Amino acid sequence: MRSVAAVFLSRRRFANFIRVRPNRRNSLRCFSCSSDAVDARKDGGGEVPHLPVLIVGAGPVGLVLSILLAKLGVKCSILEKNVAFSQHPQAHFINNRTMEVFRKLDGLTEEIQNLQPPVDLWRKFIYCTSLSGLVLGSVDHMKSQDVDMELSPVCVAHFSQYKLMKLLLTKLENLNFSVCYPNSSRSSTWDRKILMSHECISIHPTQDGVKVGSSFCKEGKIEERFFHCSILVGSDGARSTVRKLVGIDMKGERNLQNLVSVHFLSRDLGQYLLHERPGMLFFIFNPDAIGVLVAHDLNQGEFVLQVPYYSPQQKVEDFNLKVCEQIILKLVGRELSDLQVLDIKPWAMHAEVAEKYVSFGGRVVLVGDAAHRFPPAGGFGMNTGIQDAHNLAWKISLILNSIASSSIMQTYETERRPIAISNTVLSVQNLKAAMSVPSALGLDPTVANSVHQIINSSVCSILPQSLQKFALEGIFSIGRAQVSEFILNDNNPIGSLRLARLKKIFDEGQSLQLQFPLEDLGFCYQKGALITEGGEDVLESVASGSPNRGCGAYFPSAKPGRRLPHMPIDALNGSSTKDGFSTLDLISGVEFILIIAPVQSSYTLARSSIKVAEEFKLPLKVCIIWPKGSSIQNVNSSEVVLEPWKNFIDVEEATRSSKSWWELCQMSSNGVILVRPDEHIAWKVESNSMNDSYLELKRVFSQILQLDEVDT
Numbered sequence: 001m002r003s004v005a006a007v008f009l010s011r012r013r014f015a016n017f018i019r020v021r022p023n024r025r026n027s028l029r030c031f032s033c034s035s036d037a038v039d040a041r042k043d044g045g046g047e048v049p050h051l052p053v054l055i056v057g058a059g060p061v062g063l064v065l066s067i068l069l070a071k072l073g074v075k076c077s078i079l080e081k082n083v084a085f086s087q088h089p090q091a092h093f094i095n096n097r098t099m100e101v102f103r104k105l106d107g108l109t110e111e112i113q114n115l116q117p118p119v120d121l122w123r124k125f126i127y128c129t130s131l132s133g134l135v136l137g138s139v140d141h142m143k144s145q146d147v148d149m150e151l152s153p154v155c156v157a158h159f160s161q162y163k164l165m166k167l168l169l170t171k172l173e174n175l176n177f178s179v180c181y182p183n184s185s186r187s188s189t190w191d192r193k194i195l196m197s198h199e200c201i202s203i204h205p206t207q208d209g210v211k212v213g214s215s216f217c218k219e220g221k222i223e224e225r226f227f228h229c230s231i232l233v234g235s236d237g238a239r240s241t242v243r244k245l246v247g248i249d250m251k252g253e254r255n256l257q258n259l260v261s262v263h264f265l266s267r268d269l270g271q272y273l274l275h276e277r278p279g280m281l282f283f284i285f286n287p288d289a290i291g292v293l294v295a296h297d298l299n300q301g302e303f304v305l306q307v308p309y310y311s312p313q314q315k316v317e318d319f320n321l322k323v324c325e326q327i328i329l330k331l332v333g334r335e336l337s338d339l340q341v342l343d344i345k346p347w348a349m350h351a352e353v354a355e356k357y358v359s360f361g362g363r364v365v366l367v368g369d370a371a372h373r374f375p376p377a378g379g380f381g382m383n384t385g386i387q388d389a390h391n392l393a394w395k396i397s398l399i400l401n402s403i404a405s406s407s408i409m410q411t412y413e414t415e416r417r418p419i420a421i422s423n424t425v426l427s428v429q430n431l432k433a434a435m436s437v438p439s440a441l442g443l444d445p446t447v448a449n450s451v452h453q454i455i456n457s458s459v460c461s462i463l464p465q466s467l468q469k470f471a472l473e474g475i476f477s478i479g480r481a482q483v484s485e486f487i488l489n490d491n492n493p494i495g496s497l498r499l500a501r502l503k504k505i506f507d508e509g510q511s512l513q514l515q516f517p518l519e520d521l522g523f524c525y526q527k528g529a530l531i532t533e534g535g536e537d538v539l540e541s542v543a544s545g546s547p548n549r550g551c552g553a554y555f556p557s558a559k560p561g562r563r564l565p566h567m568p569i570d571a572l573n574g575s576s577t578k579d580g581f582s583t584l585d586l587i588s589g590v591e592f593i594l595i596i597a598p599v600q601s602s603y604t605l606a607r608s609s610i611k612v613a614e615e616f617k618l619p620l621k622v623c624i625i626w627p628k629g630s631s632i633q634n635v636n637s638s639e640v641v642l643e644p645w646k647n648f649i650d651v652e653e654a655t656r657s658s659k660s661w662w663e664l665c666q667m668s669s670n671g672v673i674l675v676r677p678d679e680h681i682a683w684k685v686e687s688n689s690m691n692d693s694y695l696e697l698k699r700v701f702s703q704i705l706q707l708d709e710v711d712t
């Protein structure tokens, strides 16, 4: 491996050392001082050796990134400010693309599939006046195509974030990571550590990377420890310190809504719902309370209730244990024998994306919630973050191994930031779709927000806070009376009109949806580490504001920037031990894949590709996709044509597929597709259209790896 200093081609000088105070009381103050002030202390903390990658934040995104990096042979460690991992369920919907990423993480997909609740327990969203009261509507969000594996080798999943974190930690342990606490005995090596209770408080660019200061508490004393790394990844969540330290702003809408998240257990409620009305989300509207209940696991009776609140009149402290229990019971509509509230946590909903993802000449990078924070409607937050990590890991590996230029880091931002912007727009749209139901019931949330704004306005704000709170809650309770049984019934003209409006919303699929196949599998990188083609991608037209955005179907495509289409294939000629696998399984590690048909012009191009890849030290495998039913004698020809190279695989389209591979990709059988390690297409061409494939391949690899123009 070349000196890491050498791979950062564009070095800048940074005058200031940026630092924040240890976040002992959640107060964050940035200030700059001279780098002379950075002398390390030696009392238990001090300096530690150089790490190729340091990750700040052991949330799901930081953990997934560290697994991906470790599997690519990149040394890294994680700093985590908390003493323990979060037990709050938070995210629970894992989308199709994330499950595909998980397929490469040593059986993680199978573990999730085995441990998640059966799909029949979570396929529906239910709208009701209480969990034991009137059902206003019930929407089934799973269709037969969601489970028939035609578009993907896996399905979406419903699995709580903290349970996922446990599985990720086990994967890391299997990769020889260890979780360390400040009081545990000092380690001789700093690679593959999850350093708990270490809060990143300063960042200082150096000649060969970044110097990172962390604070930790040991035996009652706050100490500092400094790390050196080539690349610092900020996966430190929505209030990212790393983002603030490097001076990156967020763009979008802030504080759309304040909510309290109440994590509770009740087997009694779980069993009741399991038998009476199983579902994933319950939207509950009654004159006493309004809330959204997420059924994380009906069998275990594990739930999270989301309740909006309006500050400053309502405070988080108002939602104490007793109040939360009362709200739960009002929403359940009957007594519970075993209600146990575990955690009450406030959070704010934003719709923002960082102005930049990459800073300090590619040495500091943001991923996950540190880079984007969406309303959770549609469940895109963690999924987008995990897919950020997937886009980033192979690029880091190629930079550190001097195969790609350090400027490939910029393509991470070029590719992922538009996806985050698109997912933000979609999540806000989903939030509006979710609000269509209360609006139809006469509970327009925009009215609640307007009332709140009026009370916050200068005229009302001179009133004592207690009076403001009284007024606010009074107006809200009048509003909630709209969903009383007296109004909401077919005999009441207003009620029957509202119920009819509600039915139309459900019938026309205008309420909140669970699945977004077009955005989940069909997103496309328009520019970046790929050879772009002209023409608008299907998602672009939808992203430009179509009202039906989010409900579109996914169509496989081999356009550069798209994820490689999935097709079941079988190995031929003993070239693999695996039968019945997916085209997505052709890709592993940091290897690029060139997919061809067994035709002369494509073999010629494959030979040039292998030659150029060798010159670029880029791992490349050739995959020859044969039509179904090809005979073994024909298949042996690959060996003859490609010798002396051995890194190729012959596969056959599995008999159960309805279209041929090239039809699926909308290409002729002269098609050639170059796929990146993250399963996105880097380049495609018709091999019979090529004059000098060697020169063309040099241009293609240089552009993908962001290397300077090759002297031809």
Ligand SMILES: Cc1cc2nc3c(=O)[nH]c(=O)nc-3n(C[C@H](O)[C@H](O)[C@H](O)COP(=O)(O)OP(=O)(O)OC[C@H]3O[C@@H](n4cnc5c(N)ncnc54)[C@H](O)[C@@H]3O)c2cc1C
Pocket: 056, 057, 058, 059, 060, 061, 062, 079, 080, 081, 082, 090, 091, 092, 093, 094, 161, 198, 199, 200, 201, 235, 236, 237, 238, 239, 240, 241, 242, 261, 306, 347, 367, 368, 369, 370, 376, 378, 379, 380, 381, 382, 383, 384, 385
């Ligand atoms: C109610 C709700 C429901 C949701 N549902 C879904 C869903 O169904 N699907 C989905 O995809 N997403 C969902 N999300 C979003 C999802 O929870 C987040 O996107 C996800 O947690 C982001 O992961 P992360 O690793 O980027 O950040 P986080 O999970 O926030 O982790 C960041 C970590 O960094 C640590 N940290 C912070 N600052 C420092 C520092 N200075 N030094 C060291 N460590 C630091 C923190 O302690 C934390 O452990 C939901 C969110 C909410 C609120």
